[in-house]
Each structure stands twice: as structure tokens, then as C-alpha cells.
Amino acid sequence: MAKRLPSAPPNLPGFTYVRALGAGGFADVFLYEQNMPRRQVAVKVLLAEVVTPSVRSMFQIEANLMAQLSAHPAVLTVYQASVAADGRPYIVMELCSPQLGQRYRVEPLSVPEALSVGIRIAGAVETAHRAGMLHRDVKPSNILTTAYGHPVLSDFGIAATVGDAELADAVGMSVPWSAPEVLADDTSGTVASEVWSLGATIYSLIAGRSPFEVVGTDNTTAQLIGRIQRAKPQPIDRADVPPRLEAVLGRTMAKKPEARQQSVIELIRDLQSIEAELGFAPTPADVPSDGWVAAIPSADDDRTVVRPFAREERRRFRIDGAASGATPAQSRETGASTRPRASTRLSVGAVSLIAACAVLAAAFVVTLAIVLTRAGSTADIPVVRNIDGRVTAEGIRFHWDDPGIAHGDEYQVSVDGAAPSLQQSTSFTVDSAARRVCLTVTVNRSGRTGEQSIPKCVDPAGDQ
Numbered sequence: 001m002a003k004r005l006p007s008a009p010p011n012l013p014g015f016t017y018v019r020a021l022g023a024g025g026f027a028d029v030f031l032y033e034q035n036m037p038r039r040q041v042a043v044k045v046l047l048a049e050v051v052t053p054s055v056r057s058m059f060q061i062e063a064n065l066m067a068q069l070s071a072h073p074a075v076l077t078v079y080q081a082s083v084a085a086d087g088r089p090y091i092v093m094e095l096c097s098p099q100l101g102q103r104y105r106v107e108p109l110s111v112p113e114a115l116s117v118g119i120r121i122a123g124a125v126e127t128a129h130r131a132g133m134l135h136r137d138v139k140p141s142n143i144l145t146t147a148y149g150h151p152v153l154s155d156f157g158i159a160a161t162v163g164d165a166e167l168a169d170a171v172g173m174s175v176p177w178s179a180p181e182v183l184a185d186d187t188s189g190t191v192a193s194e195v196w197s198l199g200a201t202i203y204s205l206i207a208g209r210s211p212f213e214v215v216g217t218d219n220t221t222a223q224l225i226g227r228i229q230r231a232k233p234q235p236i237d238r239a240d241v242p243p244r245l246e247a248v249l250g251r252t253m254a255k256k257p258e259a260r261q262q263s264v265i266e267l268i269r270d271l272q273s274i275e276a277e278l279g280f281a282p283t284p285a286d287v288p289s290d291g292w293v294a295a296i297p298s299a300d301d302d303r304t305v306v307r308p309f310a311r312e313e314r315r316r317f318r319i320d321g322a323a324s325g326a327t328p329a330q331s332r333e334t335g336a337s338t339r340p341r342a343s344t345r346l347s348v349g350a351v352s353l354i355a356a357c358a359v360l361a362a363a364f365v366v367t368l369a370i371v372l373t374r375a376g377s378t379a380d381i382p383v384v385r386n387i388d389g390r391v392t393a394e395g396i397r398f399h400w401d402d403p404g405i406a407h408g409d410e411y412q413v414s415v416d417g418a419a420p421s422l423q424q425s426t427s428f429t430v431d432s433a434a435r436r437v438c439l440t441v442t443v444n445r446s447g448r449t450g451e452q453s454i455p456k457c458v459d460p461a462g463d464q
Contacts, residue, residue, distance in 0.1 A: 006022075007028050009043075009045070015041070016033045017031075018031040021042060021414075022417055022418045023417070026055065027046050027059075028045050031095065034092070041095055042094070042096070044093060046089045059089045061156075065156050069127060069128060069156075074286060075152055076093055076152045080092045094146065096147075098144055099145055100117070101142070104205045106394075106431055107208075108206055109205045110240075113205075115275050118271055119272060122285070123284075125138060125264050126263070126268065127287055129191055129263075134191070138197040139197065142155045175221050176211070178197065179253075192257035192258075194264065195260045199252025200233075203233060203236070206236055206238065207236045211233035212228050212233060229255075242278065265285070381409075381443050381445050382405060383403055383451045384401075385403065386401060387400045388400065388456075389437075389456050396460070400426055410443075411424065411425070412441070412442040412443070414440050414441075415430055422444060436459040438455045438456065440452050440453050440454075440455050440456075
């Protein structure tokens, strides 16, 4: 089936369109440059033909939930959401790389990295659960990487309220990472099915394949569904994977939901204990404290309300007021402080200090503006030309000559218009030789990108 071309990008006030990043079933993602403050952002835009009241409601849920959870270090940041002049809703998000979701099949993660990524993403899922929401599509491709190398969870587009998953309009199902009860249509999502998906995702990052793929055999959707519903995960063929880690992941993917870890926080504790046994530095579990109350007010749709739900686990991860720097009064469930307000009267010395800081800040802004103006040109950034592509045993391999990059420069590689990944190598392999693949390369220099290469397309059928 031919891949759909991205729709026309909308005209968004305050943003300049750069290029398409990807096309999905319900929305397209575009790269824009925000004018003030100046930065590159990813903008997810609903397709005009799918904008119905129910889809618009789902999109609003996604924007609200992601915005509320954006403070979490492992959740993709949402900057704003609105409706374009042509009537299409859109969300402006942090620009991240999908490199992790592409890399694990070619280069599986080390055990320490997989445990760290798993714990951080599990913390994001647990936080969503404490807000009363399910993600329902946890998988490697929904783990993006920030510019600083931190994993973040994306795509809450099919999220549902914990108690109302059966009422959702869309069912989240990415077969290799979906629990048996979801595939059997017994439920569209529960906390237990999220534990299953997290375990399957961590397994995939380590094994380089999904848990029920069998190398050298038929791995069609029907075959995978049959194995997930009847078989056990394939053993991980790596000497550095301890038996206890395989046992923990095996428990997450137990056929019966009641046999799995009963919460994501329980899975996190299991993974942290493995880190301790192996002598790795512990990865913090970023989960909310008792006083955190999540609610998204809505006047027209109950499903946009994030309902907190109580659990015994909350008390075990309470943040002590003295340790966190808060007063005892601030640590209470109400979140209100009983401390008297501090006086707002400032001394003459304080006023002078503030004035001096203001002058220094103004001078810094002027200096920064001059530096940014000088750095804004991209004429000095080399351009990649003459990309070669061919089908190999590993997939489709692309190669290009070094155009003369400087120390610190990186190649920004995009496959079929998807979000780019960064690398310094002059070759890139796509692990699929079953479809036509197009690749572009741009040189990235200190956050600035030069001219994009001419797309190089390779068709295994011979049409290049």
C-alpha cells in the first residue's frame, strides 16, 4: 500500500514552516521554527478529513494530558495547542529524535542503558496512572530522545481514563507490544496491560526484537498474535543479561494479568533492585508525591478530566517536607501553607541591587542578540551531495561523502520525512528491504541546520 503524502502545512501565526517530519493515520507532524522565543518545534496537525467531534475530543484530551504531564522529565513537552485558521487542531511540541526506536534493532541497548530508560519511562507511565490515565500505546517507537539524550514518552493520542477505557473511541493496539487480553478484545487497556507493554518494550530494547518474534520464521501479525496469546517470550540470547532480569520481564508478560506486577511502581522497584545487584548507579523513579493533585477542568467533556485515584503505593513514596525543603504545612494534602506572608518591604540596598541586576540583564540581552545575529547565517554549513543507496543483506544501506564537516558537526538523517536522528557516521542502514525508502541528510552545526540534501530513494523492486 502506497504511503500517504503529508497534508499541506497550516499557516500558524508566530511560526515559520520548515518541512514535513512524518505522516500518520490521523495527523501529520511538521517542523516549524517558532519566531519568539526562537526555536525549532514539532507541530502535530490533525488531518482535515478526520476532524469530527469525537476525534477533536480525543485530540483535546491528548493536548491536556501531555500539557499537564509535561513537567515530568520523561514526558514529551507540549508548548501550546490551538486550532489553525483552516479549522485543523494542532499541538506544538518539543522537537525530539526517534533515534532510540530505530536504533535498538540494529544496535540493542546495553543492560544498564535499557534499565535506565525502562525506569524513567515507567516513571512517566506511573505518573499518568496516578493522574487517572492510561497511555495504551507504550512501545519503542513512542520513546523519543531529547537534544540532551534523555528518553521521553510521546503520543498520548489514544490515552483513556483509567476507569473508562472501555468507553474510548479508539483502541490502542501495536501488536508486538500489546497484552493478550487487549489482542483478544477483552479490554482496551488496564494498568496490568500497561505493565505488559512496558516489559515487552524493555525486552525489545535489550533483545533487538519484540518478545515473540522468532528469527528466521514467519513473523506476520497473525503469527505474532497467536504466539502472544499462547506462548512464552523468546529467551534473550545475550550473555550479559542476568537471569533475574529475564525473570522480571517474563513476569510482566504473564498470560494472566493477576500474575504480573500489580502496579508500574512495583515493576520499577524490581528493575531498581536489579541495578543494585549488578552494581549500577541507581536510576531515580520520578513519581508524584502525595500532595500532587491532577485535574484538567472541562465544561463540555468529562473525558478530559484527569481523575486521581488512591493507592497504597502513594504513602510509600511520600516526599518528606523537611527533606524536600518544604515546610510541614506545605506538605499536607491540602497543599496550602500556614506560614505568615513575608514582608514585601525592601531595603535601599536591596533596591539598588535589583536595579544593578536589571542593568546587567539588559546588557546581556543586547550582547546575546548581537551574537545570535552573527550566528544566524547558515551559508558556512556544508551540504551533503551524491548520496548512494543500495539493498544489502542487512537492509537498505545509504552512504555519502564527507562534505567537509568541522569538529562538533553532526549529520541530521531523516527517513521518509520522519523526525531526524543525529550521527557523525557517513552511512545509515534502514532495516527494511521490503519497501521504497527515501533518505535526506542535513549538516547540523551548533543547533543550526544547513541546506538539506536532495532525497535519495531506493526501491528494492529496482525503481531507484
